[in-house]
Amino acid sequence: MEKEFKDDFIKAVVAKGFRRMPNDDFENQLMSKIQAANDYKKEVSVKLMLSLKFFVGALVLGLIMILSLLFERVTFSYNLKHMAVGALFIIALMGILNIENYKRLIRKYSTS
Amino acid sequence: MDDSYIDSVLSGDTESFRYFIKTYKDMAFNLAVSIVKDDHYAEEVVQDAFMKAFNGLASFKRTARFKSWFYRIVVNESFQRLKRIKKQHLTLDSEEIKSVSYEITEFGEDYRMKQINEALKLLPPKESLVLNLFYLEENSLKEVAEITGWTLSNVKVLLHRGRTGLRSSLETSRRKN
Numbered sequence: 675m676e677k678e679f680k681d682d683f684i685k686a687v688v689a690k691g692f693r694r695m696p697n698d699d700f701e702n703q704l705m706s707k708i709q710a711a712n713d714y715k716k717e718v719s720v721k722l723m724l725s726l727k728f729f730v731g732a733l734v735l736g737l738i739m740i741l742s743l744l745f746e747r748v749t750f751s752y753n754l755k756h757m758a759v760g761a762l763f764i765i766a767l768m769g770i771l772n773i774e775n776y777k778r779l780i781r782k783y784s785t786s
Numbered sequence: 787m788d789d790s791y792i793d794s795v796l797s798g799d800t801e802s803f804r805y806f807i808k809t810y811k812d813m814a815f816n817l818a819v820s821i822v823k824d825d826h827y828a829e830e831v832v833q834d835a836f837m838k839a840f841n842g843l844a845s846f847k848r849t850a851r852f853k854s855w856f857y858r859i860v861v862n863e864s865f866q867r868l869k870r871i872k873k874q875h876l877t878l879d880s881e882e883i884k885s886v887s888y889e890i891t892e893f894g895e896d897y898r899m900k901q902i903n904e905a906l907k908l909l910p911p912k913e914s915l916v917l918n919l920f921y922l923e924e925n926s927l928k929e930v931a932e933i934t935g936w937t938l939s940n941v942k943v944l945l946h947r948g949r950t951g952l953r954s955s956l957e958t959s960r961r962k963n
Contacts, residue, residue, distance in 0.1 A: 680921070687952060688921040701804065705803070706838065
């Protein structure tokens with residue numbers, strides 16, 4: 675291993691020029707900033723979870739409706755059956771794709 | 787020691803992060819000020835670096851030391867800030883820095899200290915940073931290269947230039963007075 679040359683004079687000069695953080699309250703200010711950011715993340719995370727629950731509920735309902743329409747158990751929308759099935763199928767598909775986005779967002783805003 | 791605090795923070799105890807602030811704030815400030823050459827900007831850089839470290843703690847791989855990882859964040863943040871400062875044309879030129887440092891050190895500080903601060907302030911950011919990492923933190927050349935992201939030979943060149951520059955600027959100010 676190559677020996678590293680340390681110049682004692684330069685070492686003393688650099689040590690003398692060492693600058694400490696001038697703001698005495700830096701630690702507390704930063705901790706309160708971190709705490710606030712953390713609280714915000716927690717809040718966003720809770721809201722995202724709620725939204726996800728609602729979204730999954732809507733998705734399940736959509737799938738049930740698709741199945742109901744396919745088996746012709748819903749009579750009031752019989753004439754629009756084919757269009758509705760298509761639309762719900764697309765919504766369900768988008769929903770499944772969106773779950774990945776939710777996962778990503780929750781991971782981003784979760785603190786631990 | 788650092789590892790147990792990292793585990794604490796990751797398990798949800800935000801208050802444990804105070805340990806890192808307490809331990810590394812001064813050295814981080816010293817590194818930042820050696821690059822941006824301004825106390826106010828350096829403080830902002832350190833604050834941003836700590837926020838980044840806190841947010842990215844989960845992604846920190848324990849193969850490296852926390853200290854090296856964090857100093858790398860500080861160095862990157864400092865150079866980014868320096869770029870922005872230069873863009874805004876807010877950097878003071880050498881003459882202005884000289885006069886400011888005279889004002890700052892006019893009261894109380896001994897004359898030798900004034901000369902040292904002046905000489906360190908006049909060093910280019912990269913050279914000043916390498917000197918601080920190598921001499922103050924007692925990092926090896928390899929560690930300095932890891933923290934800065936520069937090659938080993940580049941670090942050696944900067945260290946040599948830094949030593950020479952510091953010696954000559956101290957010599958010049960000694961001769962002047």
